[in-house]
Amino acid sequence: MKIMTCPLNGPRPVSEFHYWGEVRPMPNPATASDDAWADYVFNRNGAPGLKKEWWCHTPSNTWFIAERDTEKDVVLKTYFYEGDQ
Amino acid sequence: MPWRLLRFALNKKHPEPRMFTFHEKLKASYDVVIIGGGGHGLSAAYYLAREHGITNVCVLEKGYIGGGNTGRNTTIIRSNYLTPEGVQFYDESVRLWQDLSEDFDLNLFYANRGHFTLAHTDSALRTMRWRAEVNKHYGVASEVVGPEVVKEAAPMIDITCAGHSPILGALYHAPGSVARHDAVAWGYGRGADQRGVEIHQQTEVLGIDVEGGKVKGVRTSKGYISTGKVLCAVAGSTPRILKMVDVKSPIYIHPLQAMVSEPVKPWLDPILVSGSLHVYISQSARGELVMGASLDPYELHGTRSTLDFVEGLTSHMLEMFPFLSNVKVMRQWAGMADMTPDFAPVMGKTPVDGFYLDSGWGTWGFKATPVCGKTMAHTIATDTAHPLITGFSLDRFRNYALTGEKGAASVGH
Numbered sequence: 001m002k003i004m005t006c007p008l009n010g011p012r013p014v015s016e017f018h019y020w021g022e023v024r025p026m027p028n029p030a031t032a033s034d035d036a037w038a039d040y041v042f043n044r045n046g047a048p049g050l051k052k053e054w055w056c057h058t059p060s061n062t063w064f065i066a067e068r069d070t071e072k073d074v075v076l077k078t079y080f081y082e083g084d085q
Numbered sequence: 086m087p088w089r090l091l092r093f094a095l096n097k098k099h100p101e102p103r104m105f106t107f108h109e110k111l112k113a114s115y116d117v118v119i120i121g122g123g124g125h126g127l128s129a130a131y132y133l134a135r136e137h138g139i140t141n142v143c144v145l146e147k148g149y150i151g152g153g154n155t156g157r158n159t160t161i162i163r164s165n166y167l168t169p170e171g172v173q174f175y176d177e178s179v180r181l182w183q184d185l186s187e188d189f190d191l192n193l194f195y196a197n198r199g200h201f202t203l204a205h206t207d208s209a210l211r212t213m214r215w216r217a218e219v220n221k222h223y224g225v226a227s228e229v230v231g232p233e234v235v236k237e238a239a240p241m242i243d244i245t246c247a248g249h250s251p252i253l254g255a256l257y258h259a260p261g262s263v264a265r266h267d268a269v270a271w272g273y274g275r276g277a278d279q280r281g282v283e284i285h286q287q288t289e290v291l292g293i294d295v296e297g298g299k300v301k302g303v304r305t306s307k308g309y310i311s312t313g314k315v316l317c318a319v320a321g322s323t324p325r326i327l328k329m330v331d332v333k334s335p336i337y338i339h340p341l342q343a344m345v346s347e348p349v350k351p352w353l354d355p356i357l358v359s360g361s362l363h364v365y366i367s368q369s370a371r372g373e374l375v376m377g378a379s380l381d382p383y384e385l386h387g388t389r390s391t392l393d394f395v396e397g398l399t400s401h402m403l404e405m406f407p408f409l410s411n412v413k414v415m416r417q418w419a420g421m422a423d424m425t426p427d428f429a430p431v432m433g434k435t436p437v438d439g440f441y442l443d444s445g446w447g448t449w450g451f452k453a454t455p456v457c458g459k460t461m462a463h464t465i466a467t468d469t470a471h472p473l474i475t476g477f478s479l480d481r482f483r484n485y486a487l488t489g490e491k492g493a494a495s496v497g498h
Contacts, residue, residue, distance in 0.1 A: 015393055019383035035483060042335040042426055042482040046324030048386035071386045 001073045006057040007064045007080050020054035023065060023081075050076070104271055105150070105278045108285060114311040115143045115283075117465055118303050119318060120290050120326060122146025123155040124266070125443050125450065126318035127273035128458025129465070130282045136459070137466035140281035144274075145305060147289040147322075151270030154320045157388075157420035158451040159343050159365065159377045160266045161356055163200050165220050165227045165258040167212075167493035170476030171429065172223045174456060177473060179260050181455035189272035193264045194370055200261020201235055203359040205250040212492045213256035226259045238355045247404040250361060261356050263367055263375075269454055293329045293440070300330075300439035314465055316441045318457075321386070321421025323444040330437045334444075335482055336423045340381040341448050342394040344417035346409075348372035362401040373415065376402060380422060380448065388419040422447045427487040428494035432461065432477040433470040441465055442479060449494050 003011045022045060027036050045051070048071035055066045055078070067076045093099060117133060119126045122144045133139045146152075162182055164175035186193045204210040213229050220227030232244050232252045245251040274284055285307065292304040293315060302311040317326045321338050349372050356367040363379045378398040381391070395417060403410055424447040425431060431445035443461045446453070460471035470478060476488045 021384075034485075038483045038485060039333065043333040044335055044337045046334065046336045046338055046423075047328045048325070048338075051384075053384075070384050073385050073387060073389065 001075060004055070004066070004075055005078050006060070006062055007078055008062045009057055009060055012057060016057060016059055018056040018058050020056060020063075023052040023054060104275050105284050108283045111143065111285060111288070111305065111308050111310055112283070113309075116141040116312065117314045117316065118142075118310055118312045119144045119316045120303075121153070121317065121319040121322075122150045122270075122274070122284060122286060123153045123318065123320065124151065124270045124273060124454035125155075125320075125446070125457045125461075126316065127270055127277055127284070128454050129316055129318060129443065129461040130277040130284075130458075131273045131280075132459045132462035133466060134277055134280035134282050137462055139466060142277075142281075143283040143285055143310070144277070145288045145290055145303070146284070146286045149286050150274055150284065151267050154420040154422070154446070154450060155270045155454070156267055157343065157418055158266060159367070159375045160263045160369075160451060161200070161365070161367065162195075162262040162264060162452040163258050163356075164225050164260065164452075165200070165202070165216055165256060165493065166490060167216050167219060168429070168476070168488050168490055169219065169223065170473075170488050171490050171493065172219055172225055174460075174473050174477075175452060176223060176225050177459075178453050178456035179262075181459065182262065182264065182452075185269070185272065185455060189276055191268055191272045191275070193268045193272065195262055195264045196370065197260065197262045198367065199238065199355040200258040201230075201238065201355055201357050202256040202258075203235065203252050203357065203361075204254045204256070205246065205252060205359065205361040207253070209360060210254050213254070216256055216493055220258075228257055230255055230257045235357075239353055239357060241352055241406055241408060242357075243405060243407055246362065247407070250404070263356065263369070266451060273454075273458065290326065290329075293326070295330055295437055295440070298436070298438050300437060314439045314441070316443060316461060316465060318443040318461070320423050320444070320446055320450065323423045323442075330435075330440050332435050332437060332440070332479075334431060334479060335426050336431065336445055338384055338386055338421050339424055340385050340388060340419040341377070341422040342381065342390055342417060342419040343375070343377040344395060344398070345369070345376070345415050346374040347413045347415045349374070349412060357405075359401070359405065362404065364398060364401045364405065366402065366405075374409075374412070380424070381419070386421060388421060390417045390419050424448075426482070428490040429488035430457075430477045431479050432457070432474045433464055433479070434468070435479055445477075447494070
């Protein structure tokens with residue numbers, strides 16, 4: 001992957017983007033047990049596969065979601081976040 | 086070549102012995118199955134056989150021996166870490182390293198060079214003083230030195246780093262060394278093989294059977310093995326194996342790249358690391374400059390190389406050593422680093438009975454090869470974590486008791 005498509009700015013060099021990890025639902029910190037909170041804070045889905053990830057186009061500070069194959073390093077699509085689906 | 090030597094070479098009475106025995110088939114069961122034929126896995130097999138008398142062991146390797154991160158690192162060995170757990174653990178490893186060539190009767194080209202971690206800022210210098218004090222407390226040779234000492238040890242260095250990030254001092258670690266990484270895997274492999282351990286290359290693990298929270302067997306590309314104990318020592322493939330036994334972990338995979346230059350005359354004796362400039366460099370016995378930088382910026386389960394890496398690394402390298410501008414880059418490569426949130430490994434027992442982990446070795450695993458084998462062999466043989474690795478258990482995340490090694494583990498943060 002050398003070019004990534006920003007939903008706002010179109011195709012840009014990947015060095016302009018910042019990776020922020022997989023999209024994960026956050027448990028309510030006020031009600032979650034210590035175990036559930038530790039699971040959220042530390043544990044990750046580390047195995048390869050098709051993942052929904054947070055990315056940011058840093059020059060324009062545009063946050064969006066990319067669906068990426070983390071084994072082949074291919075981005076399938078990028079789009080703006082529209083609430084948890 | 087003298088004729089007598091040639092005659093000797095052609096004489097079938099004196100065949101060169103193979104390093105490893107080739108085993109056609111897997112047995113139906115083993116006492117211990119080790120997944121991963123890298124330095125860590127083979128070292129564990131070696132110490133299981135040598136120190137615990139457990140020889141009904143097989144090592145499964147998907148590719149070839151030492152073809153993973155064992156053969157992809159930049160071969161630096163040191164013990165100047167930050168946490169008491171880390172310092173004691175790596176110090177034991179350095180001690181084991183020093184006798185390893187004799188132990189194996191195989192030259193590992195272990196070369197004691199001295200190791201400088203350069204400080205370009207006051208805050209970096211502060212962390213180094215902290216590290217030096219922790220190190221000294223545990224008897225590890227480590228001291229903060231001024232820029233003049235760095236200049237004397239590496240006279241070609243531009244101590245101002247092109248004028249914009251002058252070197253204020255360094256953490257000097259005299260035991261810092263380099264070794265020939267492939268030979269380490271071969272030495273441990275041959276030692277284990279001679280004691281009866283079976284090494285199966287080109288054998289991939291497809292699944293692990295767990296019943297009632299206990300390991301029952303391993304499904305491989307060459308058939309089924311029943312066993313009660315499995316050690317997972319697979320670096321960048323750890324999350325794939327953990328998925329097979331349904332154990333959650335904080336391990337995430339980013340590639341780490343490295344490169345070597347063409348061979349040049351010896352001019353750099355010590356190993357130099359600059360966290361701020363994201364550079365580490367040493368000169369191999371062949372004259373190549375072995376260089377690395379920080380992790381790739383996003384998750385990837387592959388070993389591709391990038392031009393971004395070469396451009397970034399060389400630009401910083403030239404700030405330190407401007408005269409290298411005419412030296413060519415010969416090769417570059419990548420390995421998959423199994424990173425943890427606190428930059429300490431994940432070792433020992435897991436929630437699955439009989440499933441042991443030697444993982445989370447990120448960018449700092451090569452130096453720990455001997456001590457990992459030794460402590461994991463103890464852990465497997467006695468089913469109790471070795472005292473040196475209790476700070477590295479998988480439980481520490483659930484208990485919010487991390488072992489913060491970030492300030493000493495690698496460059497780029």
